[in-house]
Amino acid sequence: MTAAATADEAPDAAPRAARLGERFATTAGWRVARVVDAWQETPSARTLVLDVPGWPGHRAGQHVDLRLTADDGYTASRAYSVSAPTDPAHPGHVHVTVQRVMGGEVSTYLVDDLPVGAGxxxxxxxxxxxxxxxxxxxxxxxxxLAGGSGVTPLAAMVRARRAAGDRTPFRVLYSVRMPTDALFLDELTRGRLDGVDADVWFTRAAPPDAPRPPARIGLRDLAHHGWPAALEPVCYVCGPTGFVEAMTRMLLVLGHEARAIRAERFGPSTD
Known part of the structure; x- marks a missing residue:
């Protein structure tokens, strides 16, 4: 499955040379994009802005496949969620936020080495x-409900809501290891007045002003901070498999209908 930084395969399954070749295939729906901007979100995560010719647009929550080609022609592709909705001013731009994965050659290259202007x-x-x-x-x-870099597609939903002036009530519960790992933190937590109510839980190290010590989201947290099942909310859960399974079970225990729960999962753990 996909998320902000889908788990990389072992390094020996990635390109043998961490260099983009200029020989790109044009089959099976692949488009040649250019990196037109990039910035560091955290020490281990970077947002890339890709200009994709002929891009049809996308919806918040969707993902894209990115493919690298080594100088010897070897290729490897990974899936990443888009981290922003389609921008009417730049309809061909696609934002992806990549979290570096330990031992992952593709994510390491995208975060640390891929230059602006590259294909x-x-x-x-x-x-x-x-x-x-x-x-x-x-x-x-x-x-x-977000676990780790699983916040990326959910942040795209928050951004789509704000860009459209939509007034649908949003609640965000975000579980992340420590403050230096948190993505889009200021953006998510500044919006209580516009109907986006966000709470952040740190599982390994919390800042001094955190309302509670490091801990995972529990059933009581979900019952207190989430929407009651009686309101029939639509629930989006994204993160590592263990996080998604735990949150889904809790939602069902709290009376939420299975049809109202939409889940997206990926490999690495957040704790």
């Missing part, structure tokens, strides 16, 4: 179930 292949957008669009909630509130 990269893109395929997508992919996915139609784990998406949110302004004007589609029909009065139902939205609950976003």
């Amino acid at each position: 990269i292949e893109v395929r997508g957008p992919v996915g139609g179930w784990f998406v949110w669009e302004p004007g589609t909630a029909h009065g139902a509130p939205v609950l976003l």
Whole structure:
């Protein structure tokens, strides 16, 4: 499955040379994109802005496949969620936020080495179930549960809501190891007045002003900070497999309907 930084395969399955070749394939829906901007989100995560010719647009929650080609022609592709909705001013731009994975040659190259101006292949957008669009909630509130870099597609939903001036009530519960790992923290937590209510839990190290010591999200937390099942919220859960399974079980215990839970999972652990 996909998320902000889908688990890299072992280094020997990635390109043998961490260099992009200039020989790109154009089959099976792949497009040749260029990196037009990039910035560091955290010490281990970087956002890339890709200009993709002929891009059809995308929805918050969808993902793309990125493919690198080594000088010897060897290729490797990984899936990454888009971290921002389509921008009407730049409809061909795609934002992806990549979290470096320990031992992952592809994510390490994207975070540390891929220069602005470089080429990269893109395929997508992919996915139609784990998406949110302004004007589609029909009065139902939205609950976003994020584990680690799984916050990326959920941040795209928050950004889509704000860009459209949508008033659907959002609640965000974000579980992350420590402050230096937290993505989009200021953006997520500044919006209580505009209907985005976010709480952050740190599992390994919390800042001095944190309301509680490091701990995972528990059933009581979810019951207190999430939407009651009686309001019939749409629930989006994204993160490592263990996190997604735990949150899904808790939502069911709290009375949420299985049909209202949309889950996206990936490999690495957040704790």
